Amino acid sequence: MSLNPILMIAVPLFVAFSIPLLGYIHKKAGLYAMSATLLFNTFLSFSTLPHAFEKPIRVIIAGYKPPFGINLAITPFSIFLACLISLMGFIVSIYLLKDETTETQEKFSMLILLVVMGATGIVLTGDIFNMFVFLEIMSISSYALTSIRKDRKGSEAGIKFLLVGSISSTFLLLGIAIIYNQLGTLNMADIARRFSQMNPKLAFAAVSFLFLGLGIESEMFPLNAWAPDVYQGAPAPVAALFSAVTVKAGLYAMIRFLYTISNNSSFIKLLMLFGIATVIVSELSALKQTDVKRMLGYSSLGQIGVILFAVGIGTKTALEGAVFHFVNHAVLKATMFLSIGLLAKYAGGSSFEELKGIGKKYPFLAGVFAIGALGVMGFPPLNGFMSKLMILTAAAKAEHVVLVMLVLAASVVEGFYYFRVLQVMFREPEPTRIEKRSVSLAFVIPLVVLVGMIVGIGLFPGVLMPYFKGAAMDILSRGDYISVMLSGGGAL
Amino acid sequence: MKRVSLKKRFRVKNIFVFVVLVYLGFQMLSLGFLLDLKDVKGVAKYYLENDIKDTQSANVVTSIVVNYRGFDTLGEVTVLFLAATGLGAILSGYRKVKKQKILANTMLQYGSKPLLAIIILFGAYIFIHGHLSPGGGFQGGTVIATGFLLMLLALEGYEIKHGYIKWTESLAGLTFVTVGLFGLFLLGSFLADFLPLGKVGNLFSSGVIPIIYVAVGFKVGSELTGLLDNMMGVVE
Numbered sequence: 001m002s003l004n005p006i007l008m009i010a011v012p013l014f015v016a017f018s019i020p021l022l023g024y025i026h027k028k029a030g031l032y033a034m035s036a037t038l039l040f041n042t043f044l045s046f047s048t049l050p051h052a053f054e055k056p057i058r059v060i061i062a063g064y065k066p067p068f069g070i071n072l073a074i075t076p077f078s079i080f081l082a083c084l085i086s087l088m089g090f091i092v093s094i095y096l097l098k099d100e101t102t103e104t105q106e107k108f109s110m111l112i113l114l115v116v117m118g119a120t121g122i123v124l125t126g127d128i129f130n131m132f133v134f135l136e137i138m139s140i141s142s143y144a145l146t147s148i149r150k151d152r153k154g155s156e157a158g159i160k161f162l163l164v165g166s167i168s169s170t171f172l173l174l175g176i177a178i179i180y181n182q183l184g185t186l187n188m189a190d191i192a193r194r195f196s197q198m199n200p201k202l203a204f205a206a207v208s209f210l211f212l213g214l215g216i217e218s219e220m221f222p223l224n225a226w227a228p229d230v231y232q233g234a235p236a237p238v239a240a241l242f243s244a245v246t247v248k249a250g251l252y253a254m255i256r257f258l259y260t261i262s263n264n265s266s267f268i269k270l271l272m273l274f275g276i277a278t279v280i281v282s283e284l285s286a287l288k289q290t291d292v293k294r295m296l297g298y299s300s301l302g303q304i305g306v307i308l309f310a311v312g313i314g315t316k317t318a319l320e321g322a323v324f325h326f327v328n329h330a331v332l333k334a335t336m337f338l339s340i341g342l343l344a345k346y347a348g349g350s351s352f353e354e355l356k357g358i359g360k361k362y363p364f365l366a367g368v369f370a371i372g373a374l375g376v377m378g379f380p381p382l383n384g385f386m387s388k389l390m391i392l393t394a395a396a397k398a399e400h401v402v403l404v405m406l407v408l409a410a411s412v413v414e415g416f417y418y419f420r421v422l423q424v425m426f427r428e429p430e431p432t433r434i435e436k437r438s439v440s441l442a443f444v445i446p447l448v449v450l451v452g453m454i455v456g457i458g459l460f461p462g463v464l465m466p467y468f469k470g471a472a473m474d475i476l477s478r479g480d481y482i483s484v485m486l487s488g489g490g491a492l
Numbered sequence: 493m494k495r496v497s498l499k500k501r502f503r504v505k506n507i508f509v510f511v512v513l514v515y516l517g518f519q520m521l522s523l524g525f526l527l528d529l530k531d532v533k534g535v536a537k538y539y540l541e542n543d544i545k546d547t548q549s550a551n552v553v554t555s556i557v558v559n560y561r562g563f564d565t566l567g568e569v570t571v572l573f574l575a576a577t578g579l580g581a582i583l584s585g586y587r588k589v590k591k592q593k594i595l596a597n598t599m600l601q602y603g604s605k606p607l608l609a610i611i612i613l614f615g616a617y618i619f620i621h622g623h624l625s626p627g628g629g630f631q632g633g634t635v636i637a638t639g640f641l642l643m644l645l646a647l648e649g650y651e652i653k654h655g656y657i658k659w660t661e662s663l664a665g666l667t668f669v670t671v672g673l674f675g676l677f678l679l680g681s682f683l684a685d686f687l688p689l690g691k692v693g694n695l696f697s698s699g700v701i702p703i704i705y706v707a708v709g710f711k712v713g714s715e716l717t718g719l720l721d722n723m724m725g726v727v728e
Contacts, residue, residue, distance in 0.1 A: 004676060004680075004682070006676065006682040007676075010669055010672060010673060010676070010682060013566065013570060013665075013669050014666065014669045014670075014673070016570075016573075016665075017573070017661075017662050017665030017666050017669065018662060018666055020658045020661075020662045021658070021659070021662050059682075060681050061562075061563045061681060061682050061683055062559060062560065062562050062563065062675070062681060062682070062683040062684055062685070063675075063679060063681040063684040063685070064546075064560055067534075067535055068535055068538055068539075068560060069560055069561070070561060070563045070564065103584075103585065104580075104581045104584050104585075107577050107578075107580060107581035107584075108581065110577055111574070111577065111578065111581065114570065114574060121567070127564075129561075129564060130563060130564055130567065133564050133567035133568060133571070134567060136567070136571050137567060137570050137571055137574060140571055140574045140575060140578060141574050141578065143578065144574070144577070144578025144579075144581055144582060147582055148581055148582065150582060150585070155582075158582075178523075178527070180534075181527050181528055181529075182527075182528065183534060184533040184534015184535060184536060184537070185534045185535055186535070199526050201523065201526060202523060202526050202527070205523050
């Protein structure tokens with residue numbers, strides 16, 4: 001008998017509520033408690049993983065069977081993402097132990113913990129309104145984290161994020177309200193079972209509202225103008241967390257809604273077009289940036305576009321590639337944001353001008369950044385290559401040749417601007433104004449682990465392959481989800 | 493010449509946006525007529541029929557909020573907690589002075605103090621009787637916060653000790669989660685009602701609902717008070 005997966009949400013909440021009191025024991029107790037809780041979450045999610053892959057698990061809350069109560073729906077795809085989210089959260093939290101982004105350490109650690117908890121809740125829950133609540137938890141803590149440094153850029157990004165996020169929540173709530181009005185239920189499996197009973201006009205409205213709301217959360221092209229500001233303005237570890245954790249949860253919600261709940265093939269096709277638009281626009285915008293952090297933000301959007309494109313194709317291999325790209329994007333972008341955060345701190349800023357020749361002063365950090373950049377570009381031994389290859393092969397098989405060519409063209413653009421950064425970092429003469437400081441072990445360990453993951457996943461993708469296959473199967477097998485969640489899931 | 497054409501273009505754009513908005517508004521309105529606003533169905537029907545049997549709470553809204561969908565309420569409490577924390581984190585570090593341009597008159601200054609006690613009593617009544625009468629933790633907590641708002645407005649330089657707020661909100665939140673965890677360990681389901689349900693209409697009935705609602709009341713009250721206090725005053 002293993003532990004109940006609900007603890008992945010209950011324990012972080014318990015710790016988050018007690019962090020203000022832990023401050024009386026020791027100034028940094030909150031930070032350590034946060035890190036320990038994320039370690040616990042990682043452990044619990046990995047120990048639940050094999051059970052959920054055997055048979056999806058249904059966890060009942062408050063003792064009421066669905067659809068009357070809320071339940072967690074732990075399917076292969078959701079538990080796989082929960083593992084990714086808690087692992088990335090834990091890695092970033094190690095980095096935060098020594099980080100001095102803000103003086104309000106307690107509140108900072110509380111917000112970080114709740115961002116990860118919110119994302120975990122989104123991927124685990126089986127109730128659409130509950131998912132909305134977790135989205136709120138995740139986004140509200142994100143707003144605060146974005147502007148926690150109280151500088152100009154952060155505050156501007158925070159207020160933009162707040163406004164766009166509120167619009168997103170309104171759309172989501174409207175869509176959910178329409179569905180509830182028509183079907184009288186909020187359970188996702190129950191909605192999925194009876195979705196065709198809705199008035200077609202109202203169903204279309206509900207799907208478009210949720211598509212818009214989740215499009216904002218998953219940073220889809222016409223709705224993602226806020227994202228580069230946030231990636232630039234937020235502290236680097238927070239930006240790493242955003243690209244590794246919160247976007248993933250938004251994408252999960254989008255996929256779960258379009259594939260499992262509404263099963264609306266025209267909106268899935270639409271996702272493909274929006275994905276392509278996201279790739280092209282973001283990569284071209286990244287080209288003319290002069291700030292590396294902002295450029296990374298655009299590049300992150302480009303990767304999200306690739307994932308959306310793969311999800312839109314909708315074949316089994318494409319979805320496997322998409323899930324693979326989930327992992328790769330999280331690992332690569334976390335690596336790059338964390339390393340560029342440190343470099344920017346030592347260089348005094350993250351613009352090209354300030355980072356000139358930094359690679360000669362800090363070869364380790366710049367080297368880590370370079371490995372991340374090569375991974376994003378898709379250099380063969382590193383992890384970015386395999387997932388992109390899978391997605392493009394799947395797209396070519398589905399006869400979207402023009403779109404494949406567009407993605408490849410965007411990759412060339414990507415290669416161009418990343419090489420420009422690397423050239424600035426390594427080829428320029430060594431700067432004299434920056435003095436060399438030692439890098440704390442708490443910064444080195446997460447970076448080494450992440451680089452190990454980049455190389456390891458790149459060399460042995462076969463180890464993770466069964467999980468990608470399981471997750472892709474889970475996305476496509478809608479009927480199984482409905483029957484398991486309404487009639488009782490597998491045992492722990 | 494150029495300027496005029498630019499202006500014109502703006503006007504055309506504005507008209508276009510207006511037309512689109514009106515069109516969308518009508519579409520929304522027509523959707524509204526399609527909605528089914530008459531019969532109670534689905535889970536709502538189940539809640540209305542089984543509320544007394546399942547929870548022994550006279551207030552069906554309370555049993556939905558705290559029992560059937562208690563997990564959502566835990567989330568909502570967290571949202572409020574986050575809003576207070578986030579605002580605190582962003583506003584911390586500013587030196588604030590609480591000054592009033594025109595002092596409140598003596599009547600208000602003296603009258604507000606006894607009034608505070610009455611308001612707190614009323615708020616407490618609302619959340620303690622959440623399972624019996626309209627209202628509950630959120631409403632009661634808000635009433636309590638308005639009492640402190642009155643004090644902040646009436647008395648110049650009124651200070652609320654942040655330590656108290658911190659302790660109250662943390663302990664209340666911990667109570668909620670702990671009750672949930674007790675349900676998990678005793679009955680195998682998070683937030684399950686592990687106390688005897690009692691008889692509908694009694695103060696001590698409906699199992700864990702009053703405990704959770706009292707905790708929510710304390711939490712909401714202290715958080716809203718903290719929020720108001722954070723935003724009070726002038727930045728120097």
